[in-house]
Amino acid sequence: MPSDLWSFTQDFYARQGVEQACLALQASGANVCAVLCGVWLARRGVALDDQRVLEIGQLATPWDNQVVQPLRALRTRWKAESVGDAEWGLLRERVKALELDAERILLSRLQGLAQDWPRQLPQGAGAWLSAVAGDAAIANNHDALHVLRVVADSL
Numbered sequence: 001m002p003s004d005l006w007s008f009t010q011d012f013y014a015r016q017g018v019e020q021a022c023l024a025l026q027a028s029g030a031n032v033c034a035v036l037c038g039v040w041l042a043r044r045g046v047a048l049d050d051q052r053v054l055e056i057g058q059l060a061t062p063w064d065n066q067v068v069q070p071l072r073a074l075r076t077r078w079k080a081e082s083v084g085d086a087e088w089g090l091l092r093e094r095v096k097a098l099e100l101d102a103e104r105i106l107l108s109r110l111q112g113l114a115q116d117w118p119r120q121l122p123q124g125a126g127a128w129l130s131a132v133a134g135d136a137a138i139a140n141n142h143d144a145l146h147v148l149r150v151v152a153d154s155l
Helices: 005-013 018-027 032-044 050-077 079-083 086-114 126-133 135-140 142-153
Strands: none
Touching: 005 018, 005 032, 005 086, 018 032, 018 142, 032 050, 032 086, 032 126, 032 142, 050 079, 050 086, 050 126, 079 086, 126 135, 126 142, 135 142
């Protein structure tokens, strides 16, 4: 498995069922970058504690709210219009690329935050997933969390 968070995320996201699970969690209000960071931290053996979860949220939430979500909302709004308009479709693809760049920047910032947190043996991802997914995502997406947990624990 790749050691940096961005490469880990790309590898993990490409695994069967992960994309669908992440999209389901995202639809319930979960910050998928924080969720993927939690999986990465579990695989690195970083012990879960409330202060670390708080720091992840304090870093991820403003960037997600102010940068990622507005780009995603614009991309989503333009979906129907871009189907019949090639130029609009190209603009939508550029917005999609910006959204991905914004997520990559957030993941880089999360990695910087957690880079020096002490590591032990890799652990199951369940505790981290529950801690970073958020209450709404947990209440509405047991199946999605289960998929992520199973895939993460199989690495």
